Amino acid sequence: MSGAGPVEAVIFDWGGTLTRWHDVDFHAESVALAQAVLATPTREDDHHAHAARLHRAGSVIWGRSRDHQRSATIADLFTEAGLDHDPDLLAAYYEFWEPHTATDPEVRPLWEALRAAGVKVGVLSNTIWPRAWHVGFFERDGVADLIDGDVYTSEIPWTKPSPLAFRAAMDAVGATDPARCVYVGDRLYDDVWGARNAGLRAVHVPHSTIPADQVGHTEGEPDAVVGSLSELLDVLDAWA
Structure with a gap:
């Protein structure tokens, strides 16, 4: 990379951007999550019934994110499902997702550049998910040392595409001017429309199959499209 020009910071989406997109069996996800439910005396609340309630609750939680940019935590998901859980019993849920969390091999050389x-x-x-999970994935894959600032919406009130979420990410890296920031993501609503609406330039990585119920009201027009993360350097050079 010959020079960044006016670009002060590049901020990345995680799933489907820094990780390769994987299709997920959301029923199996809910079954794994249900293993954290505390036993209740209600006979009809068996494991599969818990899973069904958690699946419906997930649709509600992510619907609020999509339509109102309201954030949530794993605990909020159980609350929405009307179930008590033990965080120490989330191992099966974590193990279900862990194979989908591998960092793209192109990330480290890109971030070093x-x-x-x-x-x-x-x-x-x-x-x-809690911050510790995400940080753990980056540490496992040897890239955590290259991150200047990271924000996970489980710890702030808003989700993308709220401008406040992008502002929180800018604050985390110490950037002040959105026009000098670039956001890279795989979703045309949350990432592209959201970033441009917040004043950032947006780069689309169009490799993900976004579920229909996660598509927002608008598809943004990216400033650039890349076929792989390694192509981002050429885009920034051209802008410089």
Whole structure:
């Protein structure tokens, strides 16, 4: 990369952007999540009934994110389902998702090049998972040391595409001017429309199959499209 020009920071989506997109069996996800439900005396509340309630609750939680940019946590998901849970029993849920969390091999050389050029690296992810899980994935894959600031919506009130979520990510990396920031993501609503609405430039990575119920009211027009993360450097060079 020859120079960043006006770009001060590049902020990345996580799932489907820094990780490769995987189709997920959401029923199996709910079955794994249901293993954290505390036993109740209600006879009809068997494991599969818990899973069904959690699946419906997930639709509600992510619907609020899509339509109202309201964030949530795993605990909120159980609350919405009307179920008590023990966080220490989430191992099956974590293990279900762990194979889908591998960092794209192109991330480390890309981030090294960005930081060598004086560009800050950030992460902004719509997630109900705790920070520790995400940080653990980055540490496991040897890239955590290259992140200047990261924001997970489970710890702030808003989700993408709220401008407030993008502002939180800018604050995390120490950036002040959205026009000098770039957001990279796989979703035309949350990531592209959201970033541009917040004043950032947006780069689309169009490899993900977005479920119909997660598509928002608007599809944004990206400033650039890349076929792989490694192509981002050429885009920034062209802008510089």
